[in-house]
Amino acid sequence: MSTGEDPGRPLVLVTGATGYIGGRLIPRLLAAGHRVRCLSRNPQRLAGRPWPGVESARGDVSDPESLAAALEGVEQAYYLVHAM
Numbered sequence: 001m002s003t004g005e006d007p008g009r010p011l012v013l014v015t016g017a018t019g020y021i022g023g024r025l026i027p028r029l030l031a032a033g034h035r036v037r038c039l040s041r042n043p044q045r046l047a048g049r050p051w052p053g054v055e056s057a058r059g060d061v062s063d064p065e066s067l068a069a070a071l072e073g074v075e076q077a078y079y080l081v082h083a084m
Helices: 020-031 064-071
Strands: 011-015 035-040 055-058 076-079
Touching: 011 020, 020 035, 035 064, 055 064
Parallel strands: 011 035, 011 076, 035 055
Antiparallel strands: none
């Protein structure tokens, strides 16, 4: 999961990163100096995004056990997942 980025910068978890809002939030978080980790059931869906240094974590918001590793070291989280 680690990208070797500066551990002194705040780490933010973003769920729903492949959605409209998540895709616009992440560049702003990076520009503000945050480290970003994206939670996805399928991290390959994040491949090819123009977000250098962003970590990806495999997990599902409906499975609490899968969230422990994704939340490790996180100071703030954005929950952008919806159910339609």
